[in-house]
Amino acid sequence: MPRVLLVEDEPAIADTLVYALETECFEVTHALTGADAVAAAEREIFDFAILDIGLPDMTGLDVCRRLREKSAIPVLFLTARDGEMDRILGLELGGDDYVTKPFSPREIVARVRAILRRSQAPLQAATPAIDSKILHHDSAAMRIHCHGAPLDLTAHEYKLLLVLLEKPGRVFTRDQLLDHAWQDPGAVTDRTIDAHVKSIRAKLRAVRAGAEDLIQTRRGLGYLLGI
Numbered sequence: 001m002p003r004v005l006l007v008e009d010e011p012a013i014a015d016t017l018v019y020a021l022e023t024e025c026f027e028v029t030h031a032l033t034g035a036d037a038v039a040a041a042e043r044e045i046f047d048f049a050i051l052d053i054g055l056p057d058m059t060g061l062d063v064c065r066r067l068r069e070k071s072a073i074p075v076l077f078l079t080a081r082d083g084e085m086d087r088i089l090g091l092e093l094g095g096d097d098y099v100t101k102p103f104s105p106r107e108i109v110a111r112v113r114a115i116l117r118r119s120q121a122p123l124q125a126a127t128p129a130i131d132s133k134i135l136h137h138d139s140a141a142m143r144i145h146c147h148g149a150p151l152d153l154t155a156h157e158y159k160l161l162l163v164l165l166e167k168p169g170r171v172f173t174r175d176q177l178l179d180h181a182w183q184d185p186g187a188v189t190d191r192t193i194d195a196h197v198k199s200i201r202a203k204l205r206a207v208r209a210g211a212e213d214l215i216q217t218r219r220g221l222g223y224l225l226g227i
């Protein structure tokens with residue numbers, strides 16, 4: 001049973017969501033405030049988080065930041081406004097998706113299922129082949145280590161590096177990377193991939209000078225992991 005952390009301060013919305021998720025065999029922990037949600041995440045391990053943006057004590061984005069300090073848990077944001085600001089902030093924080101209120105509980109369940117499928121499928125398929133002395137994937141913690149040091153990656157950076165790590169030496173085009181690491185590739189451009197690769201390289205370099213060269217550029221084609 002996937003365990004879902006739901007943070008929503010409006011009881012009526014929360015009740016509908018809890019009911020819909022439990023009917024579909026999710027185990028749900030519901031928190032009314034951001035502080036309760038953070039406390040729950042410290043006690044238990046969750047597979048998924050649904051975060052309302054507008055909470056009484058902090059924003060859903062703050063909650064996401066706190067959760068991401070510990071794990072790359074998939075996140076779905078609930079937002080009352082179809083505002084570009086919420087969207088940008090959510091995606092920058094590594095939120096996996098967002099839904100604008102009002103929404104149907106069915107839609108939420110379907111999104112959660114889709115995001116979980118995407119976040120789990122490549123891990124299972126890849127587990128045997130992706131360890132190396134230089135880069136190591138800890139699938140349980142959803143973290144990638146470089147020379148033994150955990151990399152502090154956003155969710156998209158993590159997924160992108162994982163795609164490369166699954167098939168070292170294989171060139172991935174930017175479109176392929178978008179398809180694998182973003183659930184809504186239409187919303188981003190080739191430059192998004194380049195920006196994320198740049199950021200991952202910086203994080204690799206911070207661990208050890210030269211490690212950034214692990215991600216190689218094939219001009220006009222795409223990227224590959226050279227290990």
Ligand code: CA
Nearest residue numbers: 009052054055
């Ligand atoms: Ca709210």
